[in-house]
Amino acid sequence: MKKKERILNAMHELLLKGHAGTASVQDIANQAGIAKGGLYYYFESKESVLDALVEREYAKIISTCRSAIEAHKDIDALSQLKLLLFTYRNSTVDAALDSFLHHTDNAAIHQKSLAYILTTLSPIVSGIIQHGVDQNVFQCEYPEEYANILLSVLVFSLDAGIFSLTMEIVIMRLKALAHLLECGLCSPVGSFSFLYDGWTKLRLSDLQEP
């Protein structure tokens, strides 16, 4: 295994043990079984190790999402969106990383992770919307921007680390989003119901955690 990967694995192990906050660069190097100088060859600080780890973990999810859509190129756009949402929600980062990102001290990395998810998922969602336009299922002049709006609402306004949310609030926001998209994309009433049906089922446990 490459040294860079070993360092990221070491950081991940420290995170799972709950030591990520207090770990020094020396601790990370020890865990990886390399010299401190070796770590500095790849990363300038503990923060950049964390940044890279977060990016690696999210990149895995994005890649799973992309593969799921590529394996189902021929299904209709609504089914693709549904598949994407389910794949994304079923492959979230592990709980240790998630709770670490929601700690106040890690707000900068958390913000970067939200921006990363949004920036990398946007082209996938936008491609699906365009697919729907080509199939005459949707009407849309702004596929990229619609993708951005959809993801902004899901990623930002439903982040339980930023806002205090109840299940009722989440469901109402998703119903409103579904209604907006149905109107904006000229899609039949109820065609985006998978947004709140699926999301809330999967989201319930997240919200119930402290």
Add this chain to the structure above:
Amino acid sequence: MKKKERILNAMHELLLKGHAGTASVQDIANQAGIAKGGLYYYFESKESVLDALVEREYAKIISTCRSAIEAHKDIDALSQLKLLLFTYRNSTVDAALDSFLHHTDNAAIHQKSLAYILTTLSPIVSGIIQHGVDQNVFQCEYPEEYANILLSVLVFSLDAGIFSLTMEIVIMRLKALAHLLECGLCSPVGSFSFLYDGWTKLRLSDLQEP
């Protein structure tokens, strides 16, 4: 002037001088002309002074926005939304505070400030949408949630500190948002054009800053 206000003013002065990052609790107390123990009576840390300052500065803006709408209760909902947007964009926090919030070290406070703006502006926007429904100008079952979606896009996806934006991207996102809202609220095509016309004029200088 009350001690609490003096402490916040002192923090603001340090910020304007560019010393907010390095200032200690002692420095803040000195600037306020009070004892360090006096500061700790009101605030548990420098972070909580900063939090309170950010909240105070944003509360002023929200209050200006609220007054503007209350002084124009009888105009139509679209004009009220336009007025709100212009008032908000013309009364942003000073540049020193804004650039401080966009520094990586202050991501936690920045995140809180975004959440604060969204949470406090939401009821105002939601009230305007409901006003439009009462006037038969809009059709909407989800005024609160539409307000939240509108603000999430404006506050989060157009934050130049989180995303790298060009003026073209900003205009396109706002055009898409306007189109979505026109469809979702059953408002005539072009009725939300003030969203991109007004916003971009005011936003251009923000984006051109480094």
